Amino acid sequence: MTESSSNSTPSAATQGWSVQDKVSASLRSRKRKEKAFKNLGLASVLVSLALVAILFINIFSKGIPAFWQTSMELDIYFDPQIVNVPEKPVQQADESFYDFDNRLQEWETELGFVNFNALINNAIIPLLPDFERSQTRFLTQLITSGERHALRQMVMDDPSVIGQTKTLRLLTAANIDVWLKGNIDRDLPDEQQQLPALVRDWADQLYAEGAIQNRFSTALFMNPDSRSSLASAGLAGAFVGSFYMMLIVIFLAIPMGVAAAIYLEEFAPKNKITDVIEVNINNLAAVPSIIFGLLGAAVFINWFNLPMSAPVVGGLVLSLMTLPTVIIATRSTLRAIPPSIRSAALGLGASRTQTVFHHVLPLAIPGILTGSILGVAQALGETAPLLLIGMKSFVASVPQTPFDQSTALPVQIYLWQGNELRNFFEARTSAAIIVLLMLMLSLNALAIWLRRKLEVRW
Amino acid sequence: MKRLATILCATAALTAFGAQAQQRDVIQISGSSTVLPFSSIAAEEFGNNFSRFRTPVVGSGGSGGGLRQFCQGVGANTIDIANSSRAIRPNELANCHANGVNQVIEVKIGYDGIVFASRAGAGDFKLEPKHVFLAQARQVPQNGQMVANPYTNWSQIDSSLPDQDILLAIPGSNHGTREVYEEKVILDGCKAFSEITALDSSAQNDVCLAMRTDGRVVEIAGDYTETLARLEANRNAVGVFGLSFYESNRDRLQVATVSGVVPTIDNIISGEYPVSRPLYFYIKGEHIGVIPGLQEFAMFYLSDMTSGFGSILEEAGLIPLGDDERQEVIQAIRSKQAL
Numbered sequence: 001m002t003e004s005s006s007n008s009t010p011s012a013a014t015q016g017w018s019v020q021d022k023v024s025a026s027l028r029s030r031k032r033k034e035k036a037f038k039n040l041g042l043a044s045v046l047v048s049l050a051l052v053a054i055l056f057i058n059i060f061s062k063g064i065p066a067f068w069q070t071s072m073e074l075d076i077y078f079d080p081q082i083v084n085v086p087e088k089p090v091q092q093a094d095e096s097f098y099d100f101d102n103r104l105q106e107w108e109t110e111l112g113f114v115n116f117n118a119l120i121n122n123a124i125i126p127l128l129p130d131f132e133r134s135q136t137r138f139l140t141q142l143i144t145s146g147e148r149h150a151l152r153q154m155v156m157d158d159p160s161v162i163g164q165t166k167t168l169r170l171l172t173a174a175n176i177d178v179w180l181k182g183n184i185d186r187d188l189p190d191e192q193q194q195l196p197a198l199v200r201d202w203a204d205q206l207y208a209e210g211a212i213q214n215r216f217s218t219a220l221f222m223n224p225d226s227r228s229s230l231a232s233a234g235l236a237g238a239f240v241g242s243f244y245m246m247l248i249v250i251f252l253a254i255p256m257g258v259a260a261a262i263y264l265e266e267f268a269p270k271n272k273i274t275d276v277i278e279v280n281i282n283n284l285a286a287v288p289s290i291i292f293g294l295l296g297a298a299v300f301i302n303w304f305n306l307p308m309s310a311p312v313v314g315g316l317v318l319s320l321m322t323l324p325t326v327i328i329a330t331r332s333t334l335r336a337i338p339p340s341i342r343s344a345a346l347g348l349g350a351s352r353t354q355t356v357f358h359h360v361l362p363l364a365i366p367g368i369l370t371g372s373i374l375g376v377a378q379a380l381g382e383t384a385p386l387l388l389i390g391m392k393s394f395v396a397s398v399p400q401t402p403f404d405q406s407t408a409l410p411v412q413i414y415l416w417q418g419n420e421l422r423n424f425f426e427a428r429t430s431a432a433i434i435v436l437l438m439l440m441l442s443l444n445a446l447a448i449w450l451r452r453k454l455e456v457r458w
Numbered sequence: 459m460k461r462l463a464t465i466l467c468a469t470a471a472l473t474a475f476g477a478q479a480q481q482r483d484v485i486q487i488s489g490s491s492t493v494l495p496f497s498s499i500a501a502e503e504f505g506n507n508f509s510r511f512r513t514p515v516v517g518s519g520g521s522g523g524g525l526r527q528f529c530q531g532v533g534a535n536t537i538d539i540a541n542s543s544r545a546i547r548p549n550e551l552a553n554c555h556a557n558g559v560n561q562v563i564e565v566k567i568g569y570d571g572i573v574f575a576s577r578a579g580a581g582d583f584k585l586e587p588k589h590v591f592l593a594q595a596r597q598v599p600q601n602g603q604m605v606a607n608p609y610t611n612w613s614q615i616d617s618s619l620p621d622q623d624i625l626l627a628i629p630g631s632n633h634g635t636r637e638v639y640e641e642k643v644i645l646d647g648c649k650a651f652s653e654i655t656a657l658d659s660s661a662q663n664d665v666c667l668a669m670r671t672d673g674r675v676v677e678i679a680g681d682y683t684e685t686l687a688r689l690e691a692n693r694n695a696v697g698v699f700g701l702s703f704y705e706s707n708r709d710r711l712q713v714a715t716v717s718g719v720v721p722t723i724d725n726i727i728s729g730e731y732p733v734s735r736p737l738y739f740y741i742k743g744e745h746i747g748v749i750p751g752l753q754e755f756a757m758f759y760l761s762d763m764t765s766g767f768g769s770i771l772e773e774a775g776l777i778p779l780g781d782d783e784r785q786e787v788i789q790a791i792r793s794k795q796a797l
Contacts, residue, residue, distance in 0.1 A: 149506045192708045227498040393517035396502040405515040418681040420706040
């Protein structure tokens with residue numbers, strides 16, 4: 001610096017310019033540029049923060065109320081006159097399982113003919129002082145239709161409830177929930193309302209008396225999807241489906257990806273072939289996910305005859321998608337480990353396999369874990385390939401195995417977004433988004449925590 | 459050698475998976491998004507009422523998409539039932555037969571109305587089929603000649619219509635609703651003009667169905683919620699919906715009369731409301747007896763308890779079959795009467 005300034009002094013003096021002027025002139029413009037860049041950066045951070053805030057406020061303000069649902073506490077009397085079924089069959093000592101199963105099924109069929117709605121109606125009528133017999137058909141609009149199956153299930157599990165009175169909390173119908181929460185404009189005329197005026201008055205009256213309460217509901221978490229009983233539609237089926245898929249990704253993509261990365265990084269010779277492989281892995285990571293769905297439909301379903309809409313196919317497809325992410329993350333972690341560690345191990349007489357598995361891999365674990373968890377989180381939120389392998393079907397049961405038909409969390413959001421009862425499902429969809437977001441955030445937090453905890457510095 | 463053995467093992471394992479998959483015990487349904495809500499409800503009730511059978515799985519994809527999947531062949535990796543909001547076409551049936559699906563059993567489940575609706579609070583529409591034709595056609599007849607569609611506002615078509623820009627959201631060609639819409643509204647409205655009827659019959663359909671391309675007619679490939687979103691984004695838009703969808707969203711939508719008739723269940727049963735159509739599903743006869751509960755599901759679906767008057771499906775917006783028609787359809791299922 002000093003040298004250059006001493007060199008420039010004579011020329012500056014001849015032009016009548018002092019060095020000081022020149023420097024301060026350029027300094028001003030440099031400072032201006034720096035300030036402009038800083039402001040630009042700050043503005044873009046603020047804009048993106050504002051967009052995230054708008055998204056979150058929008059989703060949370062819509063979705064949070066859906067975790068609370070209106071329900072009604074009723075004293076249900078399991079009237080033996082209505083639940084008029086013979087005793088539940090018990091397996092006799094000399095009876096084959098097949099015969100017993102047939103008798104049990106006959107009994108269950110008989111139970112299926114019982115009018116459980118009558119039990120619910122009998123419990124509601126005493127709460128409505130002005131009730132008239134002719135209004136009976138409106139009563140079913142108060143409680144969601146799935147609850148009668150819950151009552152039947154209770155009798156099926158334990159027939160001794162017949163003749164007893166049980167205090168149960170039953171979910172109200174979706175339209176009652178919409179009405180009481182004000183999700184439909186309460187001032188609209190009758191012909192634009194979903195419920196008849198009588199039922200709306202009942203709902204208001206029962207709500208004012210405290211018979212119907214707006215309570216935190218586990219239905220959203222415990223039930224599978226439903227279309228005949230909208231108020232009890234839940235995420236359980238989708239959650240278990242996603243869980244199976246993530247298990248398959250964890251047990252398939254991560255071991256394969258890590259093994260491939262170790263081979264490529266530590267053992268493979270550097271030649272044309274490995275170059276081609278490397279380029280292709282990077283390309284694979286850039287392939288749009290929907291292409292993997294097409295591949296899954298063509299190969300796993302049509303060729304291997306795996307079932308449609310099953311988590312096993314979804315898991316395989318998502319594994320393919322996650323594989324390059326895991327390979328790339330693992331390779332960069334391995335590359336970051338100082339060669340001195342390998343040299344030391346080799347110098348002390350360890351074989352290459354021993355070097356890798358005793359010394360390099362343990363140091364690489366934090367990076368591999370982080371990469372894998374982020375890959376799994378990405379797979380958890382993936383929707384497009386699942387649509388192509390038939391996972392957007394309506395499934396009303398929780399899958400027992402990965403071969404059973406199922407949906408996944410992001411697909412469930414897509415399905416609820418398309419449900420025709422918009423007033424109820426707009427909130428439900430946002431609630432499902434919140435659940436998925438929370439899962440993703442906790443996976444990402446786990447990744448960060450593991451990295452912090454296991455990080456090694458050289 | 460060892461590597462080869464590993465590969466063989468992996469292949470064997472996957473084949474074993476495949477063999478296991480051959481024995482599917484759950485009914486797979488796909489197709490029309492109009493029929494989807496009804497089939498889903500029937501499926502759920504079926505699973506709840508018959509603990510022996512598992513709850514059928516219902517997918518969507520439009521009538522055309524469902525029938526294409528249905529006709530792919532016979533076997534556990536093909537669907538058992540295709541929902542359709544229109545009757546199967548001869549070429550689709552031929553495709554089915556070509557792929558070995560010879561027993562296609564047609565089941566009519568009821569009726570549905572197609573309604574025009576605008577956003578609640580927007581203008582009140584009293585449509586005639588010819589108004590809709592004039593709003594969507596590429597060329598319209600004027601003073602004995604065909605000219606490029608000059609209409610940009612509904613009130614230009616007819617002074618009784620509201621002063622609103624034309625923006626029409628119609629179902630995409632993958633939907634069965636589209637076919638009924640074209641047949642019962644567009645062709646009907648189009649052939650009211652003497653300029654059109656003067657053309658020879660093959661040219662008539664081409665002229666009638668050609669759509670303007672200036673963005674005033676939007677084809678919606680997705681569900682009715684997508685059409686609803688269009689209406690919510692643009693106050694002027696008029697959309698085509700199924701009656702049951704409108705019934706679930708009466709607070710957001712305002713329905714138009716067609717030829718002076720309000721679309722209600724009564725008007726559709728009596729035939730007064732012109733734009734209604736039967737809804738169907740098609741059963742793969744080859745799968746009856748292989749996939750447990752297939753025939754039972756169809757019988758359950760068609761029972762009075764599930765889809766008759768006062769049933770859960772009527773509550774969901776399906777217009778039930780008459781008694782005689784229902785008996786005929788049930789007979790067809792029982793005797794596996796193929797097309």
